[in-house]
Amino acid sequence: MPQSTSEAGRTTASASTPLPSIATGARNWRDYALLLALACCWSSTYPLAKLALPTVPPITFISARSLIAAAFLFAILWMRGVRIPTDAKAWKLFATQQLINSTFPFLIITWSQQYVPASNTVVLASTTPIFAFLITSLITRHEPATLLKLAGAVLGLAGTVLIVGLDALHGLGSEIVAEIAILLATISFACATIFGLRLSEYDPMVVAAGSLLFGGLILLPPSLIIDQPWTLQPTPTAIVATVVMGIVSSALGLMLFYVCLGRLGTLTTNAQGYLRIPIGVGLSVLLLDESVPSNLALGLLLVMAGVAAMTVPAERLKWRQRRTAAT
Numbered sequence: 001m002p003q004s005t006s007e008a009g010r011t012t013a014s015a016s017t018p019l020p021s022i023a024t025g026a027r028n029w030r031d032y033a034l035l036l037a038l039a040c041c042w043s044s045t046y047p048l049a050k051l052a053l054p055t056v057p058p059i060t061f062i063s064a065r066s067l068i069a070a071a072f073l074f075a076i077l078w079m080r081g082v083r084i085p086t087d088a089k090a091w092k093l094f095a096t097q098q099l100i101n102s103t104f105p106f107l108i109i110t111w112s113q114q115y116v117p118a119s120n121t122v123v124l125a126s127t128t129p130i131f132a133f134l135i136t137s138l139i140t141r142h143e144p145a146t147l148l149k150l151a152g153a154v155l156g157l158a159g160t161v162l163i164v165g166l167d168a169l170h171g172l173g174s175e176i177v178a179e180i181a182i183l184l185a186t187i188s189f190a191c192a193t194i195f196g197l198r199l200s201e202y203d204p205m206v207v208a209a210g211s212l213l214f215g216g217l218i219l220l221p222p223s224l225i226i227d228q229p230w231t232l233q234p235t236p237t238a239i240v241a242t243v244v245m246g247i248v249s250s251a252l253g254l255m256l257f258y259v260c261l262g263r264l265g266t267l268t269t270n271a272q273g274y275l276r277i278p279i280g281v282g283l284s285v286l287l288l289d290e291s292v293p294s295n296l297a298l299g300l301l302l303v304m305a306g307v308a309a310m311t312v313p314a315e316r317l318k319w320r321q322r323r324t325a326a327t
Helices: 029-043 045-052 058-080 088-112 118-125 128-140 147-164 167-171 176-199 204-227 236-264 266-270 272-288 296-310 314-326
Strands: none
Touching (some): 029 272, 045 236, 058 088, 058 204, 058 236, 128 147, 128 272, 147 296, 176 266
């Protein structure tokens, strides 16, 4: 979404303004291709992190990938001739979005994974679309929150449980504090998809670059004090994984996230969370030699049904209702 230099520095959004309305025009295959591309970028997070974290501590890892991503996007913005806004209002929005969308939830989940198995974490983190539906339906009401979308969120969660394994349900409740922390992180993710609509006046690349720069810088002092990166000995695999994750998952992924928010809205954009599950499983099998889940086929069926329900435009539902009433 190209944007002139003067346009990049202008915004009418603020923390107190109403959420902008979602574009209601007819969607085409490009919109859903963007959603799939976002799911692909973010589904690489788990296998890449697993390759990097053994020799790169979590705080340093998150800070490094954020700064790498910011540098990558700043280089592209420089080539495009687009400037980052310098007003305090813009950076307040960038900072708030980064805190609730990345810094806070990622740190919480990273801490929780010391006590909660990966399968349980995936199941708990997959509740984000349900929380987004509840917040949209009960509080913000900035877009239609239909029962079909709620059904899609539930189906997607059921499919996720099947793919990850039913044993994950048996383990829930054993580490209640850490599990509640993961749920708080998923609520934060849900809030971020709604708050992110306030940034619709900006070029998505500008938002991603500004947010990632703030996120990387705020974690840099703790990284220097706690981890002392100069004493680390990361493996070549860890370095490559950190760089790839910075460019693919963080830079491209976050930019696509803001594009999807503007074109598809909060609830549909959250559907990518379920698409990430089978893609992530595939990457884990390919990169980490993990086994194929026994209930993969049925889980995929439920996930795809859930995603389909969550991505049906409200306009199409209204058209069908009118057509049914007319007949």
